[in-house]
Amino acid sequence: MEFDFDPGRGFGVYVHWPYCARVCPYCDFNVYAAKNRDTAPLLDAILVDLGGWRERSGARRVDTVFFGGGTPSLLAGEDVSRLLQHIDKLWGIASGAETTLEANPDDRSRFVDFAAAGVNRLSLGVQSLDDQVLKFLGRTHSAADARASLSVAQNQFASVSLDLIYARPEQTAAQWRAELGEALKLGADHLSLYELTIEPGAAFARAVRRGDWTPADDEHAADLYETTDEMCAASGYPIYEISNHASSPRHQSKHNRIYWRSGDWVGVGPGAHGRLTASGQRLAIEAAERPNTYIDAVRRTGVGWASSESLSALDQARERLSMGLRLVDGLALADISSLGYGLDESALSELAALGLVRRSETGIALTPKGRLTADRIVEMISP
Numbered sequence: 104m105e106f107d108f109d110p111g112r113g114f115g116v117y118v119h120w121p122y123c124a125r126v127c128p129y130c131d132f133n134v135y136a137a138k139n140r141d142t143a144p145l146l147d148a149i150l151v152d153l154g155g156w157r158e159r160s161g162a163r164r165v166d167t168v169f170f171g172g173g174t175p176s177l178l179a180g181e182d183v184s185r186l187l188q189h190i191d192k193l194w195g196i197a198s199g200a201e202t203t204l205e206a207n208p209d210d211r212s213r214f215v216d217f218a219a220a221g222v223n224r225l226s227l228g229v230q231s232l233d234d235q236v237l238k239f240l241g242r243t244h245s246a247a248d249a250r251a252s253l254s255v256a257q258n259q260f261a262s263v264s265l266d267l268i269y270a271r272p273e274q275t276a277a278q279w280r281a282e283l284g285e286a287l288k289l290g291a292d293h294l295s296l297y298e299l300t301i302e303p304g305a306a307f308a309r310a311v312r313r314g315d316w317t318p319a320d321d322e323h324a325a326d327l328y329e330t331t332d333e334m335c336a337a338s339g340y341p342i343y344e345i346s347n348h349a350s351s352p353r354h355q356s357k358h359n360r361i362y363w364r365s366g367d368w369v370g371v372g373p374g375a376h377g378r379l380t381a382s383g384q385r386l387a388i389e390a391a392e393r394p395n396t397y398i399d400a401v402r403r404t405g406v407g408w409a410s411s412e413s414l415s416a417l418d419q420a421r422e423r424l425s426m427g428l429r430l431v432d433g434l435a436l437a438d439i440s441s442l443g444y445g446l447d448e449s450a451l452s453e454l455a456a457l458g459l460v461r462r463s464e465t466g467i468a469l470t471p472k473g474r475l476t477a478d479r480i481v482e483m484i485s486p
């Protein structure tokens with residue numbers, strides 16, 4: 104097998120840990136309540152699946168590792184250590200690699216073990232600094248827990264990110280300003296700020312259908328997005344991706360940049376997605392979704408893959424465009440033309456005249472106004 108991966112785009116490993124202490128009513132990720140499950144078989148399956156990926160990926164250096172979920176901070180430090188050692192043995196983790204773990208504030212007693220295992224970036228699911236809102240969001244932690252966890256994390260990790268959710272029902276601009284202002288003073292290195300979206304399969308969708316409450320309307324959500332952008336920029340956290348802000352370029356997520364730049368990544372754990380470029384093909388790989396199905400697949404075949412599709416050049420061009428435009432820097436036009444496709448020139452001129460897209464000789468990017476309708480713009484200019 105020949106490997107024609109472009110190392111400049113980066114190579115990462117994503118480990119999906121699907122269990123959560125409680126499933127939040129807004130969440131539509133592939134997650135399951137942890138209860139008192141025996142998780143050892145899943146951990147073993149992930150270790151075997153990593154070996155299967157190594158056979159297919161060839162020798163490469165791992166630039167980033169990301170433990171996502173679900174709630175990977177439910178793992179014991181020794182399990183995280185076992186996974187990292189295994190990844191290092193299989194591929195070799197590059198020196199200075201970014202190793203991120205998503206954590207629930209409730210799990211701060213394990214942060215010291217995660218750091219000892221080699222995690223150097225913690226992404227903390229704070230979601231709100233208001234106890235009533237945390238209750239509404241179905242979170243198990245309090246605002247005091249979030250603050251205490253952030254302070255523990257700042258002592259343990261080189262980089263700490265926190266997540267907040269805004270555009271909640273009846274949230275006024277003044278309330279969001281106050282909450283974001285408080286979060287900006289906490290001194291995290293990175294902020295991921297998401298609008299509350301009502302996902303069709305989530306419990307919140309049923310609550311909205313029952314008429315329990317009304318979601319924020321699009322116009323108000325767009326105003327809050329602009330407020331977010333302005334406040335973060337003014338406090339030294341410029342936006343670098345549609346929902347992400349960093350206090351300096353070195354705190355931007357290197358792992359997510361692999362997705363945005365269409366690099367390659369291994370995806371292990373139930374329902375994880377991966378991309379692999381080899382032998383002139385770019386494979387989109389998806390693991391079996393349910394933990395038991397995933398464990399069975401690994402036991403039977405040595406890999407957890409449920410599907411593996413070779414992406415056409417057109418699929419790749421579309422993916423590069425939709426992912427690349429998420430970045431404030433945008434993408435190089437050569438990223439699309441090298442695959443034999445071009446963008447819709449008349450739509451591009453129209454969008455540039457409306458101030459939604461910036462275009463140079465070699466690249467395109469969305470303007471702040473354009474970021475509000477990113478999906479629509481991608482549809483309009485996509486090959």
Ligand code: SF4
Nearest residue numbers: 123126127130172173
């Ligand atoms: S903790 Fe995160 S992954 Fe788990 S249910 Fe809540 S939002 Fe979803």
